[in-house]
Amino acid sequence: MSIRIFSGLAALAFALCASAAEQQYPTKPVVVVVPFTAGGPTDTLGRNLAASLTKILKQQVIIENTGGAGGTLGAGKVARARPDGYMVLLHHIGMSTAPALYRKLAFNPLTDFEYIGQVADVPMTVIAKKGLPPDNFKDFIPYIKQNKAKLSYGNAGLGAASHLCGLLLMSALETDVQTVPYQGTAPAITALLGGQIDFMCDQTTNTTAHIQSGGVKAYGVTSAKRVPSLANVPTLQEQGLKGFEVVVWHGLYAPKGTPKPVLDKLNAALRTVVQDASFKDALAKLGSTPAPLDKATPDGLQQQLKAEIGRWGPIIKKAGIYAD
Ligand code: ASP
Numbered sequence: 001m002s003i004r005i006f007s008g009l010a011a012l013a014f015a016l017c018a019s020a021a022e023q024q025y026p027t028k029p030v031v032v033v034v035p036f037t038a039g040g041p042t043d044t045l046g047r048n049l050a051a052s053l054t055k056i057l058k059q060q061v062i063i064e065n066t067g068g069a070g071g072t073l074g075a076g077k078v079a080r081a082r083p084d085g086y087m088v089l090l091h092h093i094g095m096s097t098a099p100a101l102y103r104k105l106a107f108n109p110l111t112d113f114e115y116i117g118q119v120a121d122v123p124m125t126v127i128a129k130k131g132l133p134p135d136n137f138k139d140f141i142p143y144i145k146q147n148k149a150k151l152s153y154g155n156a157g158l159g160a161a162s163h164l165c166g167l168l169l170m171s172a173l174e175t176d177v178q179t180v181p182y183q184g185t186a187p188a189i190t191a192l193l194g195g196q197i198d199f200m201c202d203q204t205t206n207t208t209a210h211i212q213s214g215g216v217k218a219y220g221v222t223s224a225k226r227v228p229s230l231a232n233v234p235t236l237q238e239q240g241l242k243g244f245e246v247v248v249w250h251g252l253y254a255p256k257g258t259p260k261p262v263l264d265k266l267n268a269a270l271r272t273v274v275q276d277a278s279f280k281d282a283l284a285k286l287g288s289t290p291a292p293l294d295k296a297t298p299d300g301l302q303q304q305l306k307a308e309i310g311r312w313g314p315i316i317k318k319a320g321i322y323a324d
Contacts, residue, residue: 022261029060031087032252035074035094036156037067037184041203045120045250046090048282052273057265067183069323070159072098072105075253079107083114083255085262090119092250094159096308100316101159102323109305114263115298116252117270118291120283123223124165124246125207125233127216128199129192137219137239140199145175152178154188154197158323161248162188164312165201165222167319172241192216203248204230204287222246227287249291249308251301263298271296 021027030053034046043065050061066074071094078089095109107113126137134140144151155162162185170176182188185202192200193215201222208229211218220236221227224245236244252270254263273279274290283290294300316322 019261022259025085025262025265026057026059028086029062030057030085031062031064033064033066033074033078033087033089035066035068035071035089035091036160037182037186038063038065040156040184040186040189041122041161041205041248042071042090042092042250043184043186044205044286045122045283045288048279049090049119049252049273052276052279053269056269056272065184068157070094070098070101070157070163072102072107072159075109076106078253078255079112081255083257083259085254085258085266087255088116088266089113089253090250091253092122092248093161093164093308093312095251095253096305097159097164097312097316099309100313101321109309112256113253114256114258115301115305116254116263116266117296117298118301118304119250119252119270119274119296120288120290122161122203122205122248122250122286122288123221123227124161124201124203124248125211125221125230126165126169126199126201126219126236127192127207127211128219129195129197130215130217131195132198132217134219135217137234137236140219141173144173144177148175148177151198152180154180154182154185154191154200156183156185156188157181158321160185161203161246162201165246167321168244168246169201169236171319172244189216201246208285208287221287229285229287249304251305253301267296267298 034042036042046063053061066077081087134143180197185206191197210216218233221233274296
């Protein structure tokens with residue numbers, strides 16, 4: 001009897017401590033895993049997010065880059081992390097394509113995570129090395145078809161935004177060019193600037209500065225409307241690719257089982273960030289926009305993820321691409 005009372009009291013004490021810890025969260029630095037290399041688009045968004053979250057949570061929010069396999073290594077790491085709010089994941093559209101692309105996926109996007117909310121939308125650009133002969137998209141189309149055997153384009157691995165955009169572009173142009181995968185588009189763009197690859201599709205968060213400085217040629221943006229920070233770059237739709245639209249949505253996830261009070265704090269912080277003028281300005285300079293308030297919610301992210309898994313699954317199956 002007395003042992004039972006003691007263990008009951010111990011359990012109660014433990015529960016009280018746990019809930020006190022949840023109420024005081026965060027009491028130590030929070031790690032945001034970026035599943036791509038440092039210096040790339042997700043990293044850039046992550047660092048802007050981390051700077052704003054640090055101010056709001058009054059606790060250091062730091063980025064950890066775990067690149068590889070189109071973002072699936074980093075996502076798998078967070079799926080297996082302790083669910084206490086001290087390790088979360090910033091990932092993009094790749095979260096919705098991975099289930100169709102990877103036969104052996106170490107996580108399930110629909111069951112292994114708690115959803116904090118959508119973070120931002122980032123359009124993409126088709127860019128080429130300075131020395132590639134075509135000066136615009138109109139000339140690029142016949143050029144790529146005539147020279148496909150000797151051209152190559154970079155991406156950040158199966159399921160990366162650059163991979164999906166490249167796939168849609170090749171299918172729209174009815175051609176096929178050799179791809180060179182990297183662990184992120186930061187090394188891919190370095191290879192492009194160095195002339196080792198010829199062109200790529202990449203997010204404006206990574207390409208804007210290079211386009212503005214004339215370091216690369218820009219053939220078009222992948223959004224339905226022009227991007228204000230790159231007003232001179234026409235959309236691919238304007239240039240004849242009817243219906244071509246790729247906008248990279250991003251979400252913030254926590255491991256399944258993260259306590260509700262912790263998730264609530266993270267979500268409240270995220271909702272403050274997406275409304276913050278300095279965050280908006282920093283993103284606008286990079287061609288990106290913060291998620292609207294109603295999407296910066298657990299439900300907003302979950303709905304998006306489900307819809308996107310439904311959208312990409314058939315496209316990927318039809319294309320017959322997968323990794324073992
Ligand atoms: N988001 C990736 C990166 O940060 C690139 C991609 O998905 O294409 O490198």
